[in-house]
Amino acid sequence: MKKLINIPERLDPYDTKINPAEKILHISRYEYAAKTIRKLQHNKKTTILDAACGLGYGSNILQNQTQFNVVGIDHSSSLVNYLIKKNKNRKIKFIKTDIKILPFPDQSIDYIVCFETIEHLKKTDGIKTIVEFRRVLKKNGLIIISSPNYILTRLIKKIFPKYNNPFHLYEYQPNELEELLKKNKLQIIESCGQYFFFPFIYIFPIFLFFFNFIFKPSKFFPLCLSHYFIITAKKNYIKI
Template sequence: MINTKTLEDLLSNTGDMCLKRRAREIVVSLSPQKNETVLDAGCGDGFYLHLLSKLCSARLVGLDDNPKALDLAKSYVKSKKLKLVEGSVMNMPFEDDIFDKIICSEVLEHLPDDVGGLREFKRVLKKGGVLTITVPSHNYPFLWDPVSFILEKVFGTHIKDGFWAGVWNQHIRLYTPEGLIQTVKKSGLKVEEVKVLTHYGLPFNHFLLNLGYRIRKSKTLPGSVTKSLSKFSSDNGGNRDLYHLFLKAVNFIDRLNDREFNLDTSTVGISLVAIKQRA
């Protein structure tokens, strides 16, 4: 059982409300047990592994094809039960049927063959094992990314990458709930639950996050300030500085998302839980 208070404390410095809700959904839906092995496929900087390392004693494995991302994960996640592996999610360097639970968060939209990727997840997942997926929604709210919304609706196009790409940045596709369900079914996995996440947000939210990321990575800020802005930090350090005022505003708006939306509601993300059937 996940300690929800500890989880909220760990997420307290996360300014990206979509990531925060996504992380909460992933951790709670998996609820790893002591003797289980959990894979984060496409782990990036290891944020989900960081959360799990603080919340459970399961064995953790992070896979990514970017060695720099793995170096970041190694620096952020302090756990003796963590193993980091370089490799592709399309051809994972693991035996069949070895993981109890798998995280596939914001990965499928980058794969030319998403069904093939899901079949690879199925291969390494134990029978009865759980796969939790999150993807960006094609039915995103206008205010979340007005630039992409207008380009798509009026001109039938979008910006593929860069600052103004917004929700489409480096993504081959976005998903609808039904489209994701059908994709998962084609892989042979059984769909257990589907949700849409984060309807309400700040106007131009994608661009605010991108700008904040660029400022934090520019190395123009003092090290102590940069650390205080990190999602890996749960030290609120007082409530008077500008960033924590921003967090308060974000959390105030995000409370409106504390509900289960109909699947046809415009949201930023979609989450899906699937299992590998025993028979």
């Protein structure tokens, strides 16, 4: 398990050594997605795809809070093999696959949750991923996707040069990712910010007690001042 956690950008929010702010950031995203999905109509075969599931904590949150079937995918063989051995929930499956070439039939997935992943892809691969998401998504299905906000990260990098993340190959501005979704005939339902930027929380964790609400997704945060943003988009039944 230790080796898996040490894989770059594989975060375990339940690790006791992690900054409490990071825990809230990651867990609250999945709680937000689960809450969004619960509001809609479903049946026993409803399936959620956790695209780039990492250590699987998000897949478990989605399943526990919705009671629907969840498929977690990741490109790491060792990670997926570990998750398969560890998993005891029959409603969760883990599969090794390339996010750009999904092994699912057309219109077979009800909901796709993809958090903090698209920025790890080249721009061309990000486009391919959105096209593939639309292909497997059912009519009226939802994509709930997040990314760091390039408007803000660009500014932070200028102030704090060491902040640069070498694993982020292409970061999006909120309107840029919205346009990419729209080009693929996906209707924007909601856009919200997460982590209204307040750097002192990382330096002085005591601020977390007073400001933990700023780490949770909210429509009240200006997107341009949010470190991350989450977009919910719906598939309209239009062939492209």
